[in-house]
Amino acid sequence: MRTPSSYIFITLGLSLFTFFASGQSLSKYEKQALKACEKGDYITALNHYEVLLNQEHRPDLLFKAGQIAQQLEAYYLAANYFGRIAKEEQSGALADATYHQALALKALGRYEEAIAAFEEYQKNKEGVYHEIAAKELANCRWALGQELHPVKLDVVNAGLNVNTENDDFAPLRYAGKLYFSSRPAGGKSAPAERIYSAILDFPAQTSDANPAGKEGGAINTALTADAQRMYFSLCEKTPDGASSPCKIYVRMKNFDGQWERPKILPSVINYQNYTATQPGIGYDRTLRKEVLYFVTNRPGGMGALDIWGSVIERDGSYGEPFPLPINTPLDDVTPYFHQASQTLFFSTEGRESMGGFDIFRSKKTGPQTWSEPENLGYPLNSSFDEQYFTFHTRTKSGYFSSNRPGGVNDGTHIGTLPSDIYRAQMYVELNPRFVNALDSMALCDVRIELADLTLGGTRTFYINANCEDYLIPLDLERVYSMSVSSKDYLPAVIRLNTLGISFSTVLQQVIPLMPESTADVNAAKVVVKKP
Structure with missing residues (x-):
């Protein structure tokens, strides 16, 4: 060990x-x-x-x-x-x-x-x-x-094809490709940071999204839902090797599927003499427009690094930026907007935490309102720094960076380890409970047919006579029809869905079944009048 x-x-x-x-x-x-x-x-x-x-x-x-x-x-x-x-x-x-x-x-x-x-x-x-x-x-x-009381999820290191002896961070999975950033060691003389991408377990390659001919570091990738626009930070170095304030750029894909030259965002985003970095992009249903989220130390925030937003108008212009109400007096960083659930994931030092930076989430509840931020708990968070959370819906996988022990650099450094990229496998499950509709007594020995109305297919499950808790795994962004049958009870059909879920969740469902005898009684009460 x-x-x-x-x-x-x-x-x-x-x-x-x-x-x-x-x-x-x-x-x-x-x-x-x-x-x-x-x-x-x-x-x-x-x-x-x-x-x-x-x-x-x-x-x-x-x-x-x-x-x-x-x-x-x-x-x-x-x-x-x-x-x-x-x-x-x-x-x-x-x-x-x-x-x-x-x-x-x-x-x-x-x-x-x-x-x-x-x-x-x-x-x-x-x-x-x-x-x-x-x-x-x-x-x-x-x-x-x-x-x-840990959250049910599995946290694993993303592996040697992604993680190196350097800081590896800002993971974002789109389809089968994982984008991330890497920061070489060496201080002022170190090579510039770069954006990389890896497919499955194959070695990572320098991404073609990197701008050519720049001495500064290209980091922190954000993609629109259709992957036709990529936002990133560029942190150029001064002649003496020191870092200057970061700025946010955007690249568009042309008709050939190639990235066009990067364009710096206007000064309304890249405020002069202040950092603008860590972009995140998503469609806000309450505003019916895209919003660019980013991190900055410009005046008007809570005093440290804060998360700001800018509404992208239909003509492509950027609205006047505004600080989010979830900011604290300490650093609030790495925003990621999960479009399906309308939830912002971010990291902060300014709230109750396991220690250092913890990952939180807050749901958009109105044009200018957010839910109270929620700590995502252990084992996603630790006493070390967890940042850059993103979510891949199809695989139910969260990706984030952490400098916790156990990474590929463990045992090689004095003090804090470089950050590694981790994958968190989420579990979304249905915990059904069946009861007699007349007296609420628990029912066992139940047969369930779960039909996927989104992509098709049916799975069958049996709950045994011991009435033990039963967990049925579900896929995300699906609508299901659940047909339930049990001896001496009338069948029932229930609709449920997993739309907008972005973290480990157990759906609790109480399903009442009517005894067959009630159908016979009701039938006996029916009187047919002669014409």
């Missing part, structure tokens, strides 16, 4: 430092650690502190090492360092050690330990994060409840 990177103690260069330890004073190591921090070289700084801590117990250095580990998002290390500071040592500048330990434990998904640490921290009167700790404590209890 591969060891998660968050469990790896940093040893880079440690043997070299230990070799020279006898010839250098401990204070010199501390100065070297501080210099490394000033340069942003946190790994080297942490190595210096590790040498010092191997020589003696220093609560102040444990606290500094824990802070650096948090900066690196090496949460196992952070929890270890903060946890080694004794209770009686937690005063003054070290009073919040247990709070930081609890945050690290929460980030690792060790909710029970985090709850105990937050509760212990609340007893320390010198701590300054009591109000935040109370919220984090409630979050941990909620997350633990999610783990105890």
Whole structure:
């Protein structure tokens, strides 16, 4: 079994430092650690502190090492360092050690330990994060409840034909092709991001949707329902290698099925000096028009990255953008509009969550109104970051990116792993319950014929005499006719459908059946009058 990177103690260069330890004073190591921090070289700084801590117990250095580990998002290390500071040592500048330990434990998904640490921290009167700790404590209890009552779905890594040693993200499946983006490592000198596509288990290829001759990164694909328009972000680099604000482009397909040259969207979308990225497109039934959703840090939002929308008029122009009411003061990102269910999926740090970014959904309820966002729960969400959720109706599969342990890069990095793409297999099922229409007593030994009125075909099911719960698998975007029969009862026909479903769902259906004897009684009451 591969060891998660968050469990790896940093040893880079440690043997070299230990070799020279006898010839250098401990204070010199501390100065070297501080210099490394000033340069942003946190790994080297942490190595210096590790040498010092191997020589003696220093609560102040444990606290500094824990802070650096948090900066690196090496949460196992952070929890270890903060946890080694004794209770009686937690005063003054070290009073919040247990709070930081609890945050690290929460980030690792060790909710029970985090709850105990937050509760212990609340007893320390010198701590300054009591109000935040109370919220984090409630979050941990909620997350633990999610783990105890998981959503029925299977989450699997999308595989080595898609995922690499780099950040792989923004998956979107159209028909049999999976589009996604990949971000090479290397900082300012790294190659530009690119859009890729993969069919089934075949190796991914650079997509022909990428713009030619651009140094910037093309990422975050969005397709219209007919796949005739593709929106994407282009994040160009400045001459010194730094990233400039992202902008959104569109490409149209010509009559030959080839992508035309990309066109930058107007300034009403690409607001000057501000980022516009992560486009999503969908037809809004309440407005009877398409809406372009995107993420921006422009003025007028809640203060961080927010999700905005722009109505696309029938002449192709873009209406004045507006922030969505689901935004929070923290980052709200990666919008995806599922047209069949009129539901927006997105990720946010600003709501009750398992930790980091969680995936939520909100249904469009009116021209300007949305339902209260709903967390999609565990195991889709975790204590790590889940983003870029999209849904493929025919296969009942959700796709998303996550930096959770267990990916193809597990054990290869210090701190947070690069994101991998995952597939979540959804389950949509019917749970029928049959009762006597006269006294509501449960009926067993029932025969069901389920006819697909959309694509044709009939399946037959039998519910046994034990009256156990029975789950019938259903396909999405179908209309069904269910014929029910049971001995000594009149047959019944029920209509049901799976239109607009976009997540694991169990449809509960209570079906009353009339005893045959009631038909005989009613027939005896009929009096035929002679003409």
